[in-house]
Amino acid sequence: MSLLAVGSVALDSVETPFGRREDVLGGSATYFSTCASFFGPVRLVAVVGEDFPEAHLDFLRGRGVDLAGLARAPGRTFRWKGRYEFDLNQAHTLETQLNVFADFRPELPEAWRDSRHVFLGNIDPDLQRRVLDQVRGPRFVACDTMNYWIETKRASLLETLRRVDMLFVNDAEARELAGEANVVKAARAILGFGPRAVVVKRGEYGALFFSGGEVFAASAYPLAAVFDPTGAGDSFAGGFMGYLARSGGDDHAGMRRAIVLGGVLASFVVEQFSLDRLRTLTHDEIRARYGEFRQLTRFDDLELDILNGPRS
């Protein structure tokens, strides 16, 4: 597999009802590539500052993340500071320091231009296309975005959307992008913008997948203890794309498995702060939780006669 990811690598300071952490490993591309690495090697395009701890790079390398596309620039690493109240679905951003990320111009090593699967993390849509321009005929391109780009760079975002196979958005973003309150109608409108598939992420409620006439509703795993929801969406995308790149297929049945695996990875990530849970996560645990998702959502066909009889 040759899976390329571009996005942020950051140092996060996070406060939840269960504790706080300062300057821990974070960033959309970090969560994405670490989760995807459970399926095979990942090529990471990002930038960090001079202050970025070598230990974090060692961790990523140890997970099979190729850092040949990771630039180290003069200055400080991108920093995000956020707080979650008891409603863990909602992140409150306290501070964003772009630092070296402000001048990020993604450059792919020559050898990576053959990447077959590409994930364009939540960055300026101009830069997303800049990455695409450097890849020769990728097989499957997915992208993420956020309300900021929808509001400030809509035309550019729409141009990116015409060139991707799949968009990951949350429900508020889907509604805003499509200008449509109903999430089903919003997803269909987005399919009209270019992508052949849309995943609408709904936090603790799961995700909806739309492609052509196909709809798949994936439940999230009901967790008794969520410690830190940071990175859940990127972990979802990482599990999804990691599986897709590894399996090589992109039929609907495979997409469904990929979505469930996205939910599996996200369900682990939120169990601890930062990427800590991924440091100990095993393939057996992933496989077991996939089975629990099956058990969680499975139900039988209806008995043939149950609606007949006296009142049929």
Add this chain to the structure above:
Amino acid sequence: MSLLAVGSVALDSVETPFGRREDVLGGSATYFSTCASFFGPVRLVAVVGEDFPEAHLDFLRGRGVDLAGLARAPGRTFRWKGRYEFDLNQAHTLETQLNVFADFRPELPEAWRDSRHVFLGNIDPDLQRRVLDQVRGPRFVACDTMNYWIETKRASLLETLRRVDMLFVNDAEARELAGEANVVKAARAILGFGPRAVVVKRGEYGALFFSGGEVFAASAYPLAAVFDPTGAGDSFAGGFMGYLARSGGDDHAGMRRAIVLGGVLASFVVEQFSLDRLRTLTHDEIRARYGEFRQLTRFDDLELDILNGPRS
């Protein structure tokens, strides 16, 4: 089957982004018993005023709802007036006129004391127990409640909960009742109050079922057009209890089918104002949508070797 339901029969005035209706048929017991009637006869205990249109009674009788327990009292029928904004998950109550419902004292016809399945709609928990006191050894009792009773009659509600098999609540109610922000922990706390099963309704996101160590996550059907969400929760309960009473079983596999059928009935009800969609709904449509729920949520086992190989 002998399924008894107690609750409100009302005249609703509803405004949604898609239109408005004045003094249309409504009430928790109305939605419940009409939905349950697709599985067999229902015994309805409620009260209406002198102004309640005979045509509505004819409709209920026509659906196999036995009205021997429906009192007609001097005065006006219970009225509810509400509005939904674009977020159709949230009802804004504009006015509640209890009218004859203020003095409602449910009385069961003698012949109904043998009822095997009982649904205690969202009424004063004192009255819920008053109904239970009149039933001899029911097989399965479910109840609904709301924040008002949780806040004003907690002790009485807890007394009712000790006598029921299942509680239907939405997620906010579950959190409030249990005093616990996490919905999984809240559901487990409620199981400690007495019921052996809890269904947490989550509107357009579906429902979670908890019983012992069992958890079932049911997705809602993603609808492109929701016209009026009024009665969705009671319709869910009606589909659930109707199926349970009809099938006679209460194993977990049966409970799962019942929950999906609850979702099926709710998904139809919201497609039109009031109970209008139920006037034309057929068994074939119910069966077909159940199949669509299966298709919507189904995914395969993971390939055995997908997590092995280079990085396993």
